[in-house]
Amino acid sequence: MPVHVDEKKWAADITLSSGANVKKCMKCGKCSGACPNYAEMDIHPHKFVSMINDCDVSALLASKSIWKCLSCFACVERCPRDVKPANIIEAVRTRVLAPQGQNRLTPEGLPKFIKDLGEDAEKIPQQLLASAFRKYSR
Amino acid sequence: MPIDEKGTFRPKIVAFCCNWCSYAGADLAGSSRLNYPADIKIIRVPCSCRVNPLFMLRAFQRGADGVIMCGCHPGDCHYTSGNYFARRRMTLLFGMLDYLGIEKGRTRVEWVSAAEGQKFAGTMNQFAETVKSLGECRRIEDLRCKESVG
Amino acid sequence: MFVCWCGSNIAATVDVEAVTEAVRTEPGVVVATNSQYMCSEGWQSSIRNAVAEHKLTGIVVCACSPRMHEPTFRKAAAAAGMNPYMVEIANIREQCSWIHKDKPEATEKAIILARAAVAKLNLDKPLTAGESPVTKRALVIGGGIAGIQTALDIADAGYEVDIVEKSPTIGGKMAMLDKTFPTLDCSACILTPKMVDAAAAEKISLYTYSEVESVKGFVGNFTVEIRKHARSVNSELCTGCGVCMEKCPSKKTKSEFNQGLSNRSAIYIPFAQAIPNVPVIDREACIKFQTGKCGVCEKVCTAKAVDYEQQDEIVTKQYGAIVAATGFNPIKLDNFDEFAYSQSPDVITSLEFERLCNAAGPTKGHVVRPSDHEEPKTIVFVQCVGSRSTVDCGKTYCSKICCMYTAKHAMLLREKYPGTEVYVFYIDVRTPGKSFDEFYRRAVEEYNVHYVKGMVGKVAPEDGHLRVQASDLIADKQIIIDADLVVLAPAIEPDPSARALGTMLTASMDTNDFFTEAHPKLRPVESPTAGIFLSGVCQGPKDIPDTVAQAGAAASKVIGLLSKDKLIGNPCVAECNEPLCNGCSACELVCPYGAITYEEKPVFDHGVRETRRVASVNEALCQGCGACTVTCPSGAMDLKGFTNLQIMAEVDAICR
């Protein structure tokens, strides 16, 4: 985790890469209302939008929500203002993963999960491995 | 080439605006304090269908660098159908002007409603930028007029 | 030449003195001066003096938009004894000083605009406006509370007025409501007397089950065709006894009036207090019309009023003024199925809820779940369904009435069923209006309604409940409620008939199909099209008090118009230069008003007098669009006030 973060610049970068327009948010909270994984998150989808707007990036980078978002797009679909909270969460996650050695999932780490699954491991579809690496590593 | 003190090219742009929608849209741009270049001068006409292609030719003849016509949105013409006539006339005219070497970027038709001040200013900014990048238009300029005026 | 400062509005970015000096030497300019506020009474008198002193024949005013003060300056010119159409305005405020920051640049532009105006004025000719008579009868389109109130007020002033309503009865949406906020008085109790008054008023004629077919003409002189749909029941003979509805074997059609919560017969009166109290046959649902067999209603009708042969009838009438009062509908919720509206009968709209609450409704006012007719214990209200939304299926505006009626619904529920838990999920609670916020606070403080800030994200019908998932933004926690009934507050939108009507009336509309007013602040009940007035929600979302106020305002504007015997027309109309006209009829074909006809006329051309077929403009019909002028191949057609030469002079001045 980077210690010194130029919050404004990061907020601008995240906004740009997410393609989301946080200014359009009217703070209705429907994204968080729709989120199927709300309970597991420390910072909820609507807050990602307002915190990016406030350039409050450090807290987002440290949040556990970025690992809990399912990318199911329920928030994107139901947002009445077309703000795209999931895109913002993803953009924050990519920032965290970007520096060397920040990968959440590594080929070396994989055996652990597979061992946990025991015999069932062979049922894992390629799609799961491919998507897990796309989501959690660079 | 008309160049101001700062050394930038200042195009001459004539805008024809219908009284009911786009002229009102221009007024709204004004009352919303939305900026667009002073190079654009608006002529008020009752309807876009009042704009005779000759007026546009006249403008280029007199040294205009760009001409834009604005009217009500299709279907919203105050006079029911005027903008449809205007649209067809301008399509033909612009084709001919292009043939004469007056680039497509110098002519434009845009539908702006009375509520679209933002769109009006945006369109004007864009258009002025395009015309500016195309530079001076002397293709059909009548130099005799120029000299007589001095 | 008069240049206005408009306080600092113009003078701050335009060097008014420089403009005055620059135009002083323009051809034809005799006097050039500037002042603080040209539109003020003091300066208008100084215009009068200048006209007299210098014997001016025309004036140019460099000021705000002609859309703002053209009438003011024309009046001043007329008062000074000048022809009022010898006034030209250079718009140096909206189109110059307000948009440019650089003073030299703005000043330069103002000078050019002033020169163009001078160039145009030099070619101006005195014009005389024609006069046209006023038909002293008004048409109100739409028979809801807006239309009824407008008609009553116009009739009260002594003018004839017709109401055209497309459904079988007048009354509109207000007739469906139970109680009204913030006083909780019964909607029917205050509406039905007005409906009765409208029916009884001598000056009011009702055309129910009728629609406007076409509109021709112009302010003071509209000709309107009204299509009276075939009721299949003779209104003259019908006694309204209702036996036909009782005996009708086709009883499976969803009642429009009850929002589909109950069924009605094929021959029906929408509700007990309907006006007129005459049934119509819904031919789609009628067995007789569909199969040819049945005819029960005809047999049981002792008054012999049922008439299967009845045809649509077209009535043509003349009007001086037309009022649009076409009202609204809640939007369809097909695209909001995250709230499961089409998946569970227990997810209803607020209008359906009104019917459930209403003592005359399908459940006699007993609030029960449509699925099992059980009393709901937990009720969830969801606000802003489709309002304030920028996605395709939503509406960008606030629907204005939902916050208040939801507070009302919540309060009524808690009062009638104290054992219920009532939740309202809101984005913002908007209560501007007299006694409105107090009303909402009562719902919270006295009635213990749970207001939760946060939009509902999903409603899942499961195990006979509706699992409502939302997040409380203030507590920052998730809320999951097993509700028995979910009430959605859909955005409201203009009735779909408004779009076609707008085209017929050439009345402009905004992107949401609300009618546009002539000025958002100063002329809120008039359409920019002369003679067309706006009443009620067709102009924008509003509640009953606002609607009634606007209805009255529209009526007073209509009365003002109808009280005139003659109207001064627009003199800027087309004109045919007869010697140039070649009789080709091109102008006749493009004229949207049918104002051009061809006549055999003596024409004097190059010393020869002969009879030719030439265009002739009816100045009363011509609206001055100028389509004919450009179409004319020989240049015979020109538009007074905007002649070819004038516009070219402006072009020349700008390009100089």
Next chain:
Amino acid sequence: MKFSYFPGCTLKTKAKELDSAARGAAEVLGVEIEELDEWQCCGAVYPLARDEIATRLSAARALIDAKRKGQDLLTLCSACHHVIKRVNDDMKTDADMRGKVNNYVQPEAPYEGETRVVHYLEMLRDNVGFGEIKKLVTNPLKDRKIGAYYGCMLLRPSSVMSFDNPENPRIIEDFISAIGAEPVIYPYRNECCGGYLALEDRGISKDMSSRVMRSAAKAGADSIITACPLCLYNLNENGTGELPVRYFTELLAEALGVKSEGGLARAC
């Protein structure tokens, strides 16, 4: 009817039955399927970040190949469909992205999103027609109550996917009716199964998948069908185990009387 076909990695390995049944059924339906020559993994995840170019390239290549053949591009796996359809939308609407991708791939002519991306279900609905399928069914799956599981990727975001009504879809239900079974509508059929977290955070996946399966079971379904290998895996491994989960193509093949072994052999 001839389509270019993008099977995707999983269909070549763990989800062979999804693929083989689809091929077998297509034959009966008179649909010709032409697998793209050298397709690469779509990446399984659509890169939301607008500055990601590399991760869009394989989808772009598939699209360009289909354009070259002048065919619509048929997909089957939900994830592949999602990725390819969205990349195609980028190529259509995002000039900047279009420029960059074309710069990388260097096709003969710049690709501007011309290819139509069609999911197998859309093909059944729009090209073959459910009415036609009904006629071709030789073995109607009578007395089966089937819950459709849509998941996320086919439906959302609807502005791009335009697959069906995202909150109340009909297409798989209509499909179920066409093969003679009874569709069961349940509220969580378009909610996430938690697939992406199935490796890392299995607890969450268990909650999500169980909710979906319970919801279907409560509504009276006797089985669930899906188009997504990850959803299938996840519902099977992490669901409540109440209901069997199968691919929709398997049931289609069954209803059409297609022997799946033949298909399998060919696919291997």
